[in-house]
Amino acid sequence: MYAVIDCNNFFVSCELVFNPQLKGRPVVVASNNDGVIVSRSAEAKKLGIPMGAVIFKWRDTIDHFQVKVFSGNFALYGDMSRRVMDILHTMANKVEVYSIDEAFLDLNEIWSENNLAYGHEIRRRILQWTGIPVSVGIGMTKTLAKAAVEIAKKQPQFGGVYSAEAIDFDDRLDRLEVGDIWGIGRQYSAFLNRNGIYTARQFKYVSDTWVKQNMTVGGQRTLLELRGIPCVQFNHVRERRKGIVSSRSFGRPVETLREMRESVALYTARAIERLRSDHSLASFIQVYITTNYHKREEAQYANAAGFSLEQPSCYTPDFILGAQQALTTIFKPGYRYKKAFIMLLGITPDNQIQLNMFKEYKSDKRDRKLMRAVDILNNRYGRESVGYAASGIGRAWRPRAATLSRRYTTNWFDIPVVMVKPCLPVYLSKAWQAGDKIKRWKDTIA
């Protein structure tokens, strides 16, 4: 038996933990660059704001109903996610962290008289310890657990926890759209609809040869899983990523090579940081640049170029240099660029280097030590306390983030204030209201 734990409206829920006065109001969280909506409170959903709504097109609704919009604060969400996952690791031996807001638990190794009761206990504990509400789905396969959690979320009478073992499960599947099944996306659900299949229950009883023919082996797995036959592995040990992507839209169009080079250097540095934290090396970097394809009236251009290293590395300067060389070959002046992104490939563990028969192995001991020092400094004093000159300083092209909340859990200066002594909080809260007056904070605390 498996359980899946899914945080409700995760990004919005994170913001509400630190802004409880907003509970009951429509609240949304925007993507990077304040472009589209990626998380919505129940109240915002009720207003009809869809997932992925383009914010400027929904401006009227947002203003009229006083929807609170947060810029995406991914440092905060990542840290809150870690807290939730830590709790789950205390409640099961085998946990598969599936995404920032979701995890599977192997219930087979848990002593519990009643899986449903255990689900409620998980839910209660996470809410109490982190303030994040979650839903729990239980089933014989991961797909069944996912179907159960959809039911738990959409049918409130179950109190956020539902098991596919329930006798009325098939009836519940009847009320689940086929597109809500894990593994059935937009294309397949449109295809199934065209063939008269609308609900999860209908899909469950369709012929598997037909599914195999039309939806390949992935579709067939989904079908068998829905019937209780496990086909999708449970992976409690996280596998090494096969590629690392770092990409950001610009806050305003970029037209000069100088600014493109800055952004590519910055994204490269971030990607290599992630590479190192995975204890991996990469041997290839690909650079992509593109104009804004939404603007049909503007001249369009997109291109990509790569750079191979002689031996796998995690030394940022090597990659910045390579990425900039690649960029130079594809950059064309006269266009208004919207986005640059880089991808690292050829990823290997950092303790297993494939040597090159025709090249002498160059020791990277010093490089690795330097990178370690940089990582330690940035972990201790905040991201980019030490950075690369190539990534620029002013960064007029940086993404928009107009309504960013504080990094309450990962930055000393953003920690919420708890009133301890009667006189001190007055100063603190005033300094708080004054905005980013960190100096005053420091003085007050001193």
Place this chain on the structure above:
DNA sequence: TCTGGGGTCCTAGGACCC
């Protein structure tokens, strides 16, 4: 003014090997 970011898996087709 304004449209996200980071991943996985599968298939078909073409190249190659013996």
Place this chain on the structure above:
DNA sequence: TCTGGGGTCCTAGGACCC
């Protein structure tokens, strides 16, 4: 007359996930 059988690797494109 007649053109096999069993593989690997790579890439592009398309589906999916959150």
